[in-house]
Amino acid sequence: MTSQVLVGCSPDDRGDDALVLAALVARATGAAVTAANVHPPPWPARGPGSVDAEWLAFLRGRADEAVRAAAARLAELGVPKRDVAPHVHAHRGSGRGLIEVAEETGAGLVVIGSAPRGRRGRIAVGSTADQLLHGSPVPVLLAPRGYGAEAPVRLERLTAAYWRRGDADGPLAAAAGWAAALDVPMRLLTLVLRPPGVAARFRDSGEVLERQRERAEEDLARAAGLVGGAPIATETVTGVGVGKALAAVDMLPGEVLACQSGHHGPLRKVFLGESSGKIVRSAPRPVLMLPRGASRG
The missing domain is CATH 3.40.50.620 (HUPs)
Known part of the structure; x- marks a missing residue:
């Protein structure tokens, strides 16, 4: 069904839940994986409320670090390094940003984790999931909170x-x-x-x-x-x-x-x-x- 899986990365447990689930899908289907992190963009014009260059550099650096760590984690989970592409994208909404990345990369599936406030073993719909679940043009696969710690060997x-x-x-x-x-x-x-x-x-x-x-x-x-x-x-x-x-x-x-x-x-x-x-x-x-x-x- 897809030759490209897009997984939303964040440097926390929900990010690992999504990575583990994306790896299960990739190993079963042979799909390549794009590990994406969406960070806030710069303000359109300079002004009192604009974000300065140092802050933007910090956000970009943190996003780069997140996708590098995600790529390494996917390799640990059995996805060949040649099949993993890190991707950093700027957008005010993380879910809408992932939709743009999916369209840009030709992904046939978006994988994300639960919102952090959710009950363990269940899915909580946060802002990222809400945006994806009200407009994604491709299927969205959601991992329950804590899935990475108790994941099966295979689907x-x-x-x-x-x-x-x-x-x-x-x-x-x-x-x-x-x-x-x-x-x-x-x-x-x-x-x-x-x-x-x-x-x-x-x-x-x-x-x-x-x-x-x-x-x-x-x-x-x-x-x-x-x-x-x-x-x-x-x-x-x-x-x-x-x-x-x-x-x-x-x-x-x-x-x-x-x-x-x-x-x-x-x-x-x-x-x-x-x-x-x-x-x-x-x-x-x-x-x-x-x-x-x-x-x-």
């Missing part, structure tokens, strides 16, 4: 969160393409959500929920048939809210969870919708956000 399976809608077939094909590129089996997952307290209010709530589950299983069987190739596992899980439903799903250490963008977002861009946002924040494994209208090609 083992791709689970695609699936719900039937008019534009779901493209992202379904894209997820299948990523599973093939990563050389892992694919599973389709649907979460059937039960509102809190519904059983106490409605006598036949159990029957309604069971009908929803049956329809979800029919939709999954249809979707699995569209993918073709190797057999696709399917699973339907019922829970009160996305977090509790995802907690009931068995996840391998090397699992990646793929999620389609919200259908109200711009075409061919990543857009974090309400459901996908809840999945990103609840997932205990890396999440691959696919652009709206994505396809296998």
Whole structure:
């Protein structure tokens, strides 16, 4: 699916989480890696609020140091040195800067870590992720906080969160393409959500929920048939809210969870919708956000 992976580097644990995950992808796909750090640009004109030359030199020097350290870390993680390119870029927004770097380098995937305030083992959406998740033209792969310290030896399976809608077939094909590129089996997952307290209010709530589950299983069987190739596992899980439903799903250490963008977002861009946002924040494994209208090609 991609011959170039872009990883956002920062000189802290979240940067290492992203580097470890990018290395897993690169080793599985044979892709080259661009290790990028985005630093603030100079002010457009001299004036009382402008940043002086020494401060800019300091920012650039720190960025250079960050990408050199990232390149060395990627080599430790098994990515050949010839396949790693350091890249420093100036932009006021780190996420928008990474989008520019992805377009400049032809990257087919952007990998970043969780915001530092996040809970360990989960993904917190900070400013960098927010900008990428509302406008990246290529898929975005997010590593949970602490992923680097407990990373698997290799990626083992791709689970695609699936719900039937008019534009779901493209992202379904894209997820299948990523599973093939990563050389892992694919599973389709649907979460059937039960509102809190519904059983106490409605006598036949159990029957309604069971009908929803049956329809979800029919939709999954249809979707699995569209993918073709190797057999696709399917699973339907019922829970009160996305977090509790995802907690009931068995996840391998090397699992990646793929999620389609919200259908109200711009075409061919990543857009974090309400459901996908809840999945990103609840997932205990890396999440691959696919652009709206994505396809296998």
